[in-house]
Amino acid sequence: MRWKRFGGKSKRERSRADSYDPPIHMKINHIELREIQMPLVNFFETSFGRTTTRRIVLVRVDADGLTGWGEVTAGEAPFLQP
Numbered sequence: 896m897r898w899k900r901f902g903g904k905s906k907r908e909r910s911r912a913d914s915y916d917p918p919i920h921m922k923i924n925h926i927e928l929r930e931i932q933m934p935l936v937n938f939f940e941t942s943f944g945r946t947t948t949r950r951i952v953l954v955r956v957d958a959d960g961l962t963g964w965g966e967v968t969a970g971e972a973p974f975l976q977p
Contacts, residue, residue, distance in 0.1 A: 925957040 932950050939946040952967035 921958045923956060923958045925955075927955040929953045929955070 930950060930952050932948050934948050935946065950971055954965040954967065956963045956965075
């Protein structure tokens, strides 16, 4: 029965994600989004067309006296197939 508790994984196979970590609380004071457009050094071409610039969204979060930056890496269009 002890193996079922961990989904059949041995102690070596278990990852940190399998263990429990208590939640960390922090107060977010400010979130800022910046959209920038950068020209590409060389164009990028696919069957959808040619791309000469890249739109990027930068995210800045201020919380508990700390500042963190991130970049949104999603494409400009969803390109979902039916």
